[in-house]
Amino acid sequence: MDRSSRNRLTEKLLPQFAGETLFNALARAVCRAGCLPRKELYEAWEVARRVRRRFRGRRVVDLACGHGLLAQALLLLDDSSPDAWAVDQRIPKSATTLEASLNEAWPRLRGRVHHVEADLRDVPLFRDDLIVSAHACGGLTDLILERAVEVGACVAVLPCCHDLQSSDLGGLEGWLDGPLAIDATRAARLRPRGYRVITQVIPGDITPKNRLLMGAPEAAQASLLP
Ligand SMILES: C[S@@+](CC[C@H](N)C(=O)[O-])C[C@H]1O[C@@H](n2cnc3c(N)ncnc32)[C@H](O)[C@@H]1O
Secondary structure (H helix, E strand, O other), X not given: OOOOOOOEOOHXXXXXXXXXXXXXXXXXXXXXXXXXXXXXXXXXXXXXXXXXXXXXXXXXXXXXOXXXXXXXXXXXXXXXOOOEXXXXXXXXXXXXXXXXXHHHHOHHHOOOEEEEEOOHHHOXXXXXXXXXXXXXXXXXXXXXHHHHHHHOOEEEEEEEOOOOOOOOOOOHHHOOOHHHHHHHHXXXXXXXXXXEEEEEEOOOOOOOOXXXXXXXXXXXXHHOOO
């Protein structure tokens, strides 16, 4: 199966996800909702499982969330998070359809994912939050990192749509291609702000924009997984 496909997952594809794993169960719920591009399922899942290997619990705040599947997957993978806030300036109508399908499969999720239609600049954030974002375009990723750092929260971003004109390349463009220079500079900027940096990738066949940048404030180290 082409995991990078933008085709919607629908009930026709249920047989592809017949297995017993949590991922297969999630994929079936997404197929039943019938509204999400295939790529978004794989992106959200691959980000969520890597994030949960590092960060447990906490209120989840998924910024520039689109349908909010990343927020939902993070709650599924770790039930010790009380709830999740899924924030987007324009929540797609079908986010409710997706939520209903997930609630049907996992009643324990009901009422725990709050969709907030707002500019992410206006949402209150707290030190104990886990702030995540998949494919916040261009400078939006920098804004999210900045907002997380301001409150000293754990953060994980999967950047996309790098803007070589307006972004900080850190002077690295002589050695690295532009988007990589931007992401390396983002990582480097977290360290002097008191953050431990963790860099990973999700599989490149899902998206070429696959660099996952995670940051944990030194103060939070004790509660982090190795
Ligand atoms: C490329 S989409 C990513 C959606 C989702 N995270 C995903 O991985 O499928 C970027 C999202 O950012 C949202 N967005 C852009 N500017 C925003 C802002 N200032 N505040 C909140 N959301 C914003 C858009 O509405 C859009 O849904």
